[in-house]
Amino acid sequence: MPTKILKCLLLALWAGFFAWLVVFGQGHLARLLHPKLWWLVVCGAVVLLLFLAVSCGKPATASREVSLWWRWPTFLILLVPLLYGIMLPTARFNAQTFAHRTVQPPDGPPVQTAQAAPVQPADEEEGEGEAAEVPLTRLNDQAARYAGREVETVCQGMRDPQLPEDLMICYRFLINCCAADARPVFIFVKKTGQAFPGNDSWVRVKGQLSVYENRGFTIPMITAETLTAEKEPAFPFLF
Amino acid sequence: MTKQPKPLPLPIYQPPAQTASVGLGKELAWVGSLLFLAVTLLLLLLGQTTAWRGLIGNIAINFLAIMVEALPFMLIGSLAGGLIEVFVPLAWVDRVVRRHRIRAVFLAGAMGLLLPVCECAIVPVIRRLLGKGVPLAAALTFLLAGPIVNGIVAASTAIAYSYDWMVPAVRLGSGYCIAVIIGLLLGRWFNRDNGLLPEWGKALPVSCGHQGCDHDGKPSRSARFRHALEHASDDFFSVGFYLVIGAFIAAFVRSVVPMDAFSHLLATPWQAILIMMVMAVLLNLCSEADAFIAASFRGILPGSAQMAFMVLGPMLDIKLLLMYLSVFRKRLIVALAFTVPTVVLVAMLTLQAFLPDLF
Numbered sequence: 001m002p003t004k005i006l007k008c009l010l011l012a013l014w015a016g017f018f019a020w021l022v023v024f025g026q027g028h029l030a031r032l033l034h035p036k037l038w039w040l041v042v043c044g045a046v047v048l049l050l051f052l053a054v055s056c057g058k059p060a061t062a063s064r065e066v067s068l069w070w071r072w073p074t075f076l077i078l079l080v081p082l083l084y085g086i087m088l089p090t091a092r093f094n095a096q097t098f099a100h101r102t103v104q105p106p107d108g109p110p111v112q113t114a115q116a117a118p119v120q121p122a123d124e125e126e127g128e129g130e131a132a133e134v135p136l137t138r139l140n141d142q143a144a145r146y147a148g149r150e151v152e153t154v155c156q157g158m159r160d161p162q163l164p165e166d167l168m169i170c171y172r173f174l175i176n177c178c179a180a181d182a183r184p185v186f187i188f189v190k191k192t193g194q195a196f197p198g199n200d201s202w203v204r205v206k207g208q209l210s211v212y213e214n215r216g217f218t219i220p221m222i223t224a225e226t227l228t229a230e231k232e233p234a235f236p237f238l239f
Numbered sequence: 240m241t242k243q244p245k246p247l248p249l250p251i252y253q254p255p256a257q258t259a260s261v262g263l264g265k266e267l268a269w270v271g272s273l274l275f276l277a278v279t280l281l282l283l284l285l286g287q288t289t290a291w292r293g294l295i296g297n298i299a300i301n302f303l304a305i306m307v308e309a310l311p312f313m314l315i316g317s318l319a320g321g322l323i324e325v326f327v328p329l330a331w332v333d334r335v336v337r338r339h340r341i342r343a344v345f346l347a348g349a350m351g352l353l354l355p356v357c358e359c360a361i362v363p364v365i366r367r368l369l370g371k372g373v374p375l376a377a378a379l380t381f382l383l384a385g386p387i388v389n390g391i392v393a394a395s396t397a398i399a400y401s402y403d404w405m406v407p408a409v410r411l412g413s414g415y416c417i418a419v420i421i422g423l424l425l426g427r428w429f430n431r432d433n434g435l436l437p438e439w440g441k442a443l444p445v446s447c448g449h450q451g452c453d454h455d456g457k458p459s460r461s462a463r464f465r466h467a468l469e470h471a472s473d474d475f476f477s478v479g480f481y482l483v484i485g486a487f488i489a490a491f492v493r494s495v496v497p498m499d500a501f502s503h504l505l506a507t508p509w510q511a512i513l514i515m516m517v518m519a520v521l522l523n524l525c526s527e528a529d530a531f532i533a534a535s536f537r538g539i540l541p542g543s544a545q546m547a548f549m550v551l552g553p554m555l556d557i558k559l560l561l562m563y564l565s566v567f568r569k570r571l572i573v574a575l576a577f578t579v580p581t582v583v584l585v586a587m588l589t590l591q592a593f594l595p596d597l598f
Binding site (some may be wrong): 007010011013018021029031032033037040041043044047048050053054055058063070073074075076077078080081083085086087088090091092093094096097099101102118177178179180181183201217 | 265268269272273275276279280284286292293294295296297298299300301302304307308310311312314315318319358360398399400401420465468469471472475476479480483484486487489491492493494496497531532534537538
């Protein structure tokens, strides 16, 4: 009987967690999973509810299972991810993640490793000189197209000691499926008198795009006209 | 007064009995589980301090992301396994596979397309198939290919690789070829007498824990569906904690090991293949979920190394090796442990040589 209760409890907790993520916790789910896969979480919740129904409705029988004494650690292990869920409101990918997920030659800036899915061409209605918010993936893939134009983008700021004092890295993470496969996408931002916003803080950068070249590396760079603090986007990852 | 016929008993689900060989590692598994719990809880507590918050936060995001993505697949796989266990008549499978031994091997390699069981559910099915007289070579081929060559795995692999259908095609194709080669090879050296445990071969095992239940028998459709759900639910509890452990280790490695450490391996793909093969044996989760782990190394390691992880893991990982102990003699397990990695290595080196930029 205690085993049955424990099983029902575990199934209910997991089903509740999945349901909560989809209904109330979409802000958290957006930091874990690509939106195209949210249906998986719904499916998971439905299957768990089915399991819960049969497990709770099943009459208690003489068990041939290993006793609860041997099994309770495995039940607790199933709870571990839910315990780590308490870190969701505060946990964020940051400059440390950026450093771990880029290759940085000893004598140069970090190397771009993320390859975005083919990007949509820029909207036709975009005026030539008009500033419009452009995702970092597009600025990277179509740097030549945007060179010399005024652009605006939202990203996280980061200082790199290997870069000149007036340069900062403007980065976001690109995901294919989930946060575990996130890879950084970045450009440089040249400050023109603005204060450094602080590592990992979200900023909106507006200015003219050019290409930074140093020791054979070419990376898009915005010469910032404005650099303002920004709220974390609802979908912090790029897709 | 005529005697009323005794009604058929409604099948009452019983979880699988633990065999002696599994019981042998019970204490070790218990201690290991406690150790894992202690480490994860300690890290969680450390994550509340300022110094560790960043790192543990990273681990938490990676861990939860893998779980939220992989667990639904495992649940769907368990459900499919339960339905197959109850609704697919094994007699039919037996009839198709048993007629010609060589042809049976080739058919068994693709049988997963009809019976999409994951690696954690396949050992009981294999026991039942062997109990019905399926040739050992065909059973081994299905054992190795079944968790890879099936529709659910193809779909999860395609999703993990952003619907690049080349990846599941190569995975299923290489999984099929490798399993058939090993089935034919080991089928020449081993038979039911020198490959299977004698005490196991004496009686038809209860493959899924449905004691006294005939799945092809008379119970109503709804009773059988309920039965399938119970079986699937039990699979969740039997396998779910392996998924949690594997996901945590993968998340930890992903958060702690910098990409620079792997970048040195890019110049030598064979090293990357070998390392991913070792990781597959140690970290493999479930054939329906491991594509997401492999995909997290996209852009870091060559495609052949990612493929080595996805092909070897469902054939030979630690939890599978333990389960093999309940069916096969040790000499066959040793042969599997040697043959499977060797053939996978050769296949992946060939893949790397001919298709270096596969994905």
